[in-house]
Amino acid sequence: MQKQHGLLPALLAGLMAHNVATAEPETHSLSADNAADMLTSIEVAESVEKAATFSGSTSVIGKDTLERDQVFTVNEALRKAPGVYVRDEDGFGLRPNIAFRGQNPFRSTKVLFLEDGIPFNFAPYGDNDIYYHPPIERYDGIEIYKGADLTQFGPQTINGAVNYLTPKVPNTPGGFVSFTGGNRDYLNGHARYGGMVKNVQGLDAVGGVIDYLHKEGMANRDNTFAVVDDVNLKSIVDFDARNRLTLRGDFYYQDEPGAAFGLTDAEYRQLGARYNPDKNASFTNDRWSTSATYEHSFNSDVTLETSFYWSGYERNWWRQQNEFPTESQCSATYPAYVASRQNGIPIDMDLCNYTVGRKRNYQTWGMAPTLHAKHNLFGIESRLDAGFRAHFESQDREMIRGITPSARVGQLLEKNERFADAYSGFVQNKFIWGDWTVTPGVRVESVGYSRSNLLNGAQGQHSLTEILPSFALTYSPVDRADLFFGIHRGFAPPRVEDAVYNDTGGSAEIGAEISWNTEFGIRARPLRGVKAELTYFHNDFEALTVLGTVGGGTVPVAQGKALYEGIELMARADFGDVFDSAHNPYAQIAYMWLPTAETTEAFRCVPLSSGTLPASCPGGNVRGSAAGKRAPYAPESLLTAILGYSHVNGFDTHLEAAFVSEQYADFLNLDNGADHPDGPTSNAALGGSYGKINDYVVVNFASSYKVQKDLTLFVAMKNLLDNTYITDRVRGIQSGMPRLVQAGFKYEF
DSSP states (O other), rough: OOOOOOOOHHHHHSSSSSOOOOEEEESSSOOHHHHHSSSOOOBOOOOOOOOOOOOOOOEEEEEEHHTTTOOHHHHHHHTTSEEEEEEOSSSSSSOEEEEETTTTOGTTEEEEEEEEEESSOOOOOTOOOOOOOOOGGGGEEEEEEOGGGGGGGGSSOOSSEEEEEEEBBSOOEEEEEEEETTTTEEEEEEEEEEEEEEEEETTTEEEEEEEEEEEEEEOOSSSSSEEEEEEEEEEEEEETTTTEEEEEEEEEEEEETOOOOOOOHHHHHHHOOOOOTTOOOOOEEEEEEEEEEEEEEESSSSSEEEEEEEEEEEEEEEEOOOOOOTGGGGTOOOOTTHHHHTTTOOOOGGOOOEEEEEEEEEEEEEEEEEEEEEEOOOSSEEEEEEEEEEEEHHHHHHHHEESSOSSSSOOEEEEEEEEEEEEEEEEEEEEEEEEEEEEEEEEEEEEEEEEEETTTTOOEEEEEEEEEEEEEEEEETTTTTTEEEEEEEEEOOOOHHBBBBBBSOOOOSSOOOOEEEEEEEEEEETTEEEEEEEEEEEEEEEEEEEEETTSSSOOOOEEEEEEEEEEEEEEEHHHHHHOSHHHHHEEEEEEEEEEEEEEESSSSSSSOSSOOTTTSSSSGGGGTOTTTTEEETOOEEEEEEEEEEETTTEEEEEEEEEEEEEEETTOOSSSSSOOOOOOOTTTHHSSSSEEEEEOOEEEEEEEEEEEEETEEEEEEEETTTTOOEEEEETTBBBOOOOOOEEEEEEEEE
């Protein structure tokens, strides 16, 4: 190797990096001859993957799957795992709605997002809503955690966690460029490059990877067009065999004109699923983030890993409707607005001299040291994992009312500062006795909130502390099967706005979400090329928080008790491996059956700051909420099934069908909005937010062929049958994407 002249040039060279990706099937192995023809890259050993070490139920969606399926959005990716419910809102996956095991997926509030194990949400303690998501194409894999191992993370442990794996840094410099085009003006350009340089200025190695992606296209409705740019950097400095520094940085920008809420029932029936009158709406956001992880190995058994992280996120959403399609803010200048929407008559939003802007800025930072130690302290082979985290968040929030259809300035209605400071720690010790492992653990969360209303000077504080035990057990009676059991105390902190009142600064009567989550199951690989996992889960909520008709509107925050119980199944068979053949027919299913998703008591509304209850909470309860009702947005069955064929020469083709069974959109469990107790002509009945969502199926097709070792061609069709279906009624009806036809290439070098 040529001698390097200086550390800075080497660092710059190393930052331009990429791991050369191949497009082989998920598990089917290549023959030796074909493998020799593939581009190879020995990756630096990075310890970001965690699922393989966990005791409970986990799922892994690998890089091969993401590329083979030409995954379009994070929603499409995650539904390949059992127990995950994803609900489209915009069709582009820009504002994902994700949940596990029957929970309401609205804004993904019940999920913890991680990136290489580091908190990813822009305010996981104070406002866990997700209003953006990086392009799924820039990740090399996804891990999904649902069991007692969630105790290692937090604060959201009632539901599950998604850990995105950033591209690993390859030893051999290389990269790729790819391009995809399709109908609905879809364009996707993606480039990655990187590598390592060894023996630099006394360091063992220095390198990195840079990834840039631009994508654009029409979303699921008219008058919407999304543009996304994402730049991601990752660098590794290996000081020596015991010390490593990993640096990460990311910039994300999104512009989405026409981002709007949903339709009324009449608009959906008479004007179609693509109708969108909100041509003046605008949604923009950007996010800067950086993190550093320092790993020090004291010896082969003890490692200390310390992460520092920071992110800044800004979101500006201007729209002419603020809550539901039939709200009346436009009526003063556009008297026919409400009646037209209720009756499915096209409207012109230029006649509505009203707009509202919700501007939000978040800053999040923290540090988290974690110790990993193998030991025999009690005369038993053991592994200890223990960590601490100090985490800080700030929110600046404004609401502005304009007096023209496209105003971007106006009367200041809200100006708030909100803060959350959190200190947490966990300890888990895995005891290993032959075929048995026992893992007791505990996590402690202590959160402090403060809020200032800059319009009237009101201020307030609130705090809480929770102790969260966990216990996991695995048993391996034979080499090809594992039994597992886990139980843990689930926890999710309240939002700042729910813990501290806005106009008075008083402390609200709402605490954390608390549950006992239990699971047991079996993992098996009975044959080469065959694997399966079956899990039973029982999640009992002592306190579960909901908003509005489940997502917004005039109903305030409410809490109640609920029970979710069901089974998950994940199975895959690669018959090429079973019969040791180059031809590989394969099949895969991810299934959840949720027979129990029951509210076990009425959900109680939190009083207003005046101490009174709003009119929408008769008797203090959410309207229609009662023991024994089916929880909203909890379909009984979720199924994703794949049938395909691959060959060791690099060819793959398959069909995927994703089925979602019917579900209620409200606590009343109404079959139709016209059944609303306010009457069939009421705003609630005609607004599109009440009633059942029928079952639906989406069929996808994808095919790819590696025409030579560095060039892959691919084609994909999303919603092949062009089904029209409702996905969401939270603020009016949202529909799924129409048929998408996409094709492109990937060139590796």
